Amino acid sequence: MARVKIFPVSEAIRASIRPPGSKSITNRAIVCAALAAGRSELTGVLDSEDTSVMIAAWQQLGLHLVHDKADQKLIIEGGGGRTPVQEANLFVANSGTTIRFLTAALAACEGKFRLDGVARMRERPISDLLVGLQQLGAKVASDNSDHPNCPPVAIDAYGLQGGTATVAGNISSQFLSGLMMAAPMAKSDVELKVVGELVSVPYVSMTAEVMRAFGAEVRGEVQGPFTISAAKKYRAAHYSIEPDASAASYFWAAGAILGGTATVEGLSRNSLQGDVRFCECLQQMGCTVEYGNDSVTVQGGKLSGIDVDMADISDTVQTLAAVALFAAGPTTVRGVAHNRVKETDRISDLARELRKLGAMVDEFHDGMKIHPPKEISAAEIETYGDHRMAMSLALVGLRTQGITILDPHCTAKTYPNYWEDLALFTGSEIRRFD
Numbered sequence: 001m002a003r004v005k006i007f008p009v010s011e012a013i014r015a016s017i018r019p020p021g022s023k024s025i026t027n028r029a030i031v032c033a034a035l036a037a038g039r040s041e042l043t044g045v046l047d048s049e050d051t052s053v054m055i056a057a058w059q060q061l062g063l064h065l066v067h068d069k070a071d072q073k074l075i076i077e078g079g080g081g082r083t084p085v086q087e088a089n090l091f092v093a094n095s096g097t098t099i100r101f102l103t104a105a106l107a108a109c110e111g112k113f114r115l116d117g118v119a120r121m122r123e124r125p126i127s128d129l130l131v132g133l134q135q136l137g138a139k140v141a142s143d144n145s146d147h148p149n150c151p152p153v154a155i156d157a158y159g160l161q162g163g164t165a166t167v168a169g170n171i172s173s174q175f176l177s178g179l180m181m182a183a184p185m186a187k188s189d190v191e192l193k194v195v196g197e198l199v200s201v202p203y204v205s206m207t208a209e210v211m212r213a214f215g216a217e218v219r220g221e222v223q224g225p226f227t228i229s230a231a232k233k234y235r236a237a238h239y240s241i242e243p244d245a246s247a248a249s250y251f252w253a254a255g256a257i258l259g260g261t262a263t264v265e266g267l268s269r270n271s272l273q274g275d276v277r278f279c280e281c282l283q284q285m286g287c288t289v290e291y292g293n294d295s296v297t298v299q300g301g302k303l304s305g306i307d308v309d310m311a312d313i314s315d316t317v318q319t320l321a322a323v324a325l326f327a328a329g330p331t332t333v334r335g336v337a338h339n340r341v342k343e344t345d346r347i348s349d350l351a352r353e354l355r356k357l358g359a360m361v362d363e364f365h366d367g368m369k370i371h372p373p374k375e376i377s378a379a380e381i382e383t384y385g386d387h388r389m390a391m392s393l394a395l396v397g398l399r400t401q402g403i404t405i406l407d408p409h410c411t412a413k414t415y416p417n418y419w420e421d422l423a424l425f426t427g428s429e430i431r432r433f434d
Helices: 023-035 049-060 096-107 127-135 173-185 201-213 245-258 274-285 311-324 337-341 348-356 387-398 408-413 418-426
Strands: 003-006 013-017 037-043 064-068 073-079 087-091 110-116 140-142 153-158 163-168 190-195 218-220 226-228 238-240 260-265 288-291 295-299 307-309 331-334 360-364 367-371 379-381 403-406 430-433
Touching: 003 387, 013 245, 013 418, 023 037, 023 049, 023 073, 023 096, 023 173, 023 201, 049 064, 049 087, 049 096, 049 408, 096 110, 096 127, 096 153, 096 173, 127 140, 127 163, 127 173, 163 173, 173 190, 173 201, 173 226, 201 218, 201 274, 201 311, 245 260, 245 274, 245 295, 245 311, 245 387, 245 418, 274 288, 274 295, 274 311, 311 331, 311 337, 311 348, 311 367, 311 387, 348 360, 348 367, 348 379, 348 387, 379 387, 387 403, 387 408, 387 418, 408 418, 418 430
Parallel strands: 013 260, 037 238, 087 110, 163 190, 307 331, 379 403
Antiparallel strands: 003 403, 003 430, 037 073, 064 073, 110 153, 140 153, 190 226, 218 226, 260 295, 288 295, 331 367, 360 367
């Protein structure tokens, strides 16, 4: 099996980096531009598996998209709510954003479509999104006899009528985001009501801001309800995409683990992405954080365990877990039950790998308590096909001998050049075995 071995670093770091573009913003901007009328230009576009399957899907649907990977630029000739190809089987690998956003967007168009992915995708729930679309007049259904609440999804699209829909907030904010992005294409205004606590609130705010950049009108408070005008259709735009804050968390965490200073360029306290708040967790643990106009710097300090609700920044839980192994005292993470239905079960599987490293872990429904070991053990880390498991737990090897990450290629989902960037940023030798 392919693997990488990380060799420890003996000195504190002083480094800066600009990570690739945000996956979350990239895929939202692609959907808005594809539904708009006219030519849009996106800059800072992430080149990864998740964004590639989104681009490929719209190309398969007949839209003209030109991706200049070297310049991180994407030109999209939007269809104005129509697709030249009106019957298609689309494969989305294990990209949750792609299947959820495309399901809603295509339901607002016309044609017959089927969306499918890898085996894990067929276990990831999507029924709340389908119910919301049905309330807006769409004909969508699961085509999965083994897991009837999961993909594949069959869409018999003839546009959205509009009106009112409710969506559960506790499984994934992407359901709400998908409905929001489809709503401007409806025949009448759409009101979206959230049932229960909404997780990952910053991602919904991000969705609204990207939609507004393409001319949509979105009104509503943070937890909803949201009203989207049917009179304000998407229009083509030039749109610049921020660096990925979830990816940035690995470099900030490296600063916390190794000491010294770790600077991420292109982000600020006012970023669209809520995951910048990961730095607040590091600050609570003992690091110093400096926010600039176009950069955020973490300076390492003496680390202590914390008790934190990470419902809104759940993609950084694994990163915090890596840092927690080097802290004095336990770290408790709460509010992330929805992490169990991501690329893998990011609670149980994370706990399993932390125990390999010598930690005691108390697992509960919506999180875990991590008791750091006196000495971290050498281990081979299973990644479960989860890019964040690989990138986060690799950080342990920056100060611990004998850390090997299995299936390192899974990082291509969101960060194809991660291993090269981590080596340059930290000065660590990262040896690949294929």
